[in-house]
Amino acid sequence: RLRKWQRKIRISGATERNLAFALSELDRDSSRLGLPRSVREAASVVYRSAVENKLIRGRSIEGVVAASLYAACRRCNVPRTLDEIAEVSRVSKKEVGRTYRFLTRELNIKLPPTSPVDYVPRFASELGLSGEVQSRAIEIIEKAMEKGLTSGRGPTGVAAAALYIASVLLGERKTQRDVADIAGVTEVTIRNRYKELTEQLEMGVTL
Amino acid sequence: MTDVDIKIENIVASAAIGKDIKLTKVSKALEGVDFNREQFPGLVFKLKEPKTAALIFSSGKLVCTGAKSIDDSILAINKTVDLMRTVDKDIPHEFEIKIQNIVASANLEATLNLEAVALELENTEYEPEQFPGLVYRSQDPKVVLLLFGSGKVVCTGAKTKDDAKLGVERAYDRLSELDLI
DNA sequence: GCTTTAAAAAGTAAATT
DNA sequence: AATTTACTTTGAAAAGC
Numbered sequence: 001r002l003r004k005w006q007r008k009i010r011i012s013g014a015t016e017r018n019l020a021f022a023l024s025e026l027d028r029d030s031s032r033l034g035l036p037r038s039v040r041e042a043a044s045v046v047y048r049s050a051v052e053n054k055l056i057r058g059r060s061i062e063g064v065v066a067a068s069l070y071a072a073c074r075r076c077n078v079p080r081t082l083d084e085i086a087e088v089s090r091v092s093k094k095e096v097g098r099t100y101r102f103l104t105r106e107l108n109i110k111l112p113p114t115s116p117v118d119y120v121p122r123f124a125s126e127l128g129l130s131g132e133v134q135s136r137a138i139e140i141i142e143k144a145m146e147k148g149l150t151s152g153r154g155p156t157g158v159a160a161a162a163l164y165i166a167s168v169l170l171g172e173r174k175t176q177r178d179v180a181d182i183a184g185v186t187e188v189t190i191r192n193r194y195k196e197l198t199e200q201l202e203m204g205v206t207l
Numbered sequence: 208m209t210d211v212d213i214k215i216e217n218i219v220a221s222a223a224i225g226k227d228i229k230l231t232k233v234s235k236a237l238e239g240v241d242f243n244r245e246q247f248p249g250l251v252f253k254l255k256e257p258k259t260a261a262l263i264f265s266s267g268k269l270v271c272t273g274a275k276s277i278d279d280s281i282l283a284i285n286k287t288v289d290l291m292r293t294v295d296k297d298i299p300h301e302f303e304i305k306i307q308n309i310v311a312s313a314n315l316e317a318t319l320n321l322e323a324v325a326l327e328l329e330n331t332e333y334e335p336e337q338f339p340g341l342v343y344r345s346q347d348p349k350v351v352l353l354l355f356g357s358g359k360v361v362c363t364g365a366k367t368k369d370d371a372k373l374g375v376e377r378a379y380d381r382l383s384e385l386d387l388i
Numbered sequence: 389g390c391t392t393t394a395a396a397a398a399g400t401a402a403a404t405t
Numbered sequence: 406a407a408t409t410t411a412c413t414t415t416g417a418a419a420a421g422c
Binding site for chain 3: 214215216217218219241243245246247248249251253258259260261262270272273274275310311312335338339340353354355356357359360362363
């Protein structure tokens with residue numbers, strides 16, 4: 001009896017230590033990403049439910065924390081790319097993605113794919129673009145989605161191209177290099193996307 | 208039911224010749240062989256006709272990949288085993304061959320709005336940040352489909368050509384029912 | 389889980405020319 | 406900027422870590 005009790009204490013002690021480690025890891029990653037407290041809390045909720053459902057088995061705490069953060073960012077509409085998550089955590093992009101899929105499947109979390117619109121505010125502010133440019137970029141993205149020009153394309157590339165076009169249209173021109181660096185895509189991708197957008201949406205733009 | 212043309216792109220088959228093999232010995236009889244025991248326990252042998260690759264194990268089992276038809280897959284295995292027999296006369300002429308996986312492609316001839324498909328169709332995964340295709344796990348037949356915005360489809364996990372074809376056709380009909388195509 | 393093989397889809401990336 | 410090469414995803418088997 002006594003042994004069983006001691007074992008329980010030992011286990012709960014280990015559980016608490018793991019949770020404490022996970023939460024500190026979560027804080028560290030969140031700080032590096034500059035995420036608001038609300039997102040950290042959302043991520044900790046995901047992490048705790050993962051623990052409750054015994055989904056940590058065979059997985060690293062860092063990996064589950066990173067995946068929880070990725071999921072929370074998406075749910076709160078302040079998405080971070082897998083590359084950004086992988087950069088601040090010590091988990092590979094592949095691991096984060098696989099753990100994310102596992103968690104969402106096991107916890108029955110259905111998150112729609114990230115909309116390029118959700119990347120506009122962050123990219124725009126980092127580029128020092130006005131609210132008008134942001135609004136115009138969002139209009140472009142919404143039209144693109146209606147016409148099926150976003151299926152299969154990376155959300156960041158679409159957001160980057162829309163911001164680039166909007167910046168030129170409203171006289172706040174940014175170079176493709178600047179936008180590409182902030183969005184984490186290449187100039188070639190921006191070029192491919194914006195050609196597609198200007199051609200298939202009725203924009204008679206000459207950039 | 209809607210008829211959709213399927214093209215087999217790759218077949219994975221396994222064979223078990225009932226006899227242990229000395230890989231070092233066999234490697235001398237075959238041309239262009241890769242073999243690094245530390246890296247992978249199998250011997251890699253590439254055949255030019257049919258263009259396939261075979262993995263040969265010391266247990267006498269092998270895996271053949273790359274064939275575009277079941278006949279080619281069987282032919283490739285027989286050719287490979289015939290070559291192995293030049294250095295090991297005791298290899299049986301009669302052995303089992305199993306088709307393990309068939310990869311096929313098809314075209315639905317209609318563009319797809321993947322975000323809509325992801326919302327309406329069950330058992331799907333769509334993460335455009337990682338891969339442009341939507342993953343659809345069909346339960347019957349049990350195959351996995353990759354659906355693209357262009358309407359092109361890849362079917363994998365099938366054991367028979369009929370299952371691959373049926374998987375694509377049922378997916379097409381399902382998309383029609385849901386008014387997604 | 390990983391290692392190795394082959395092949396398609398479409399997007400993205402990086403190295404060459 | 407066009408080409409080429411290459412990596413992302415899916416499935417399955419083999420023997421062993």
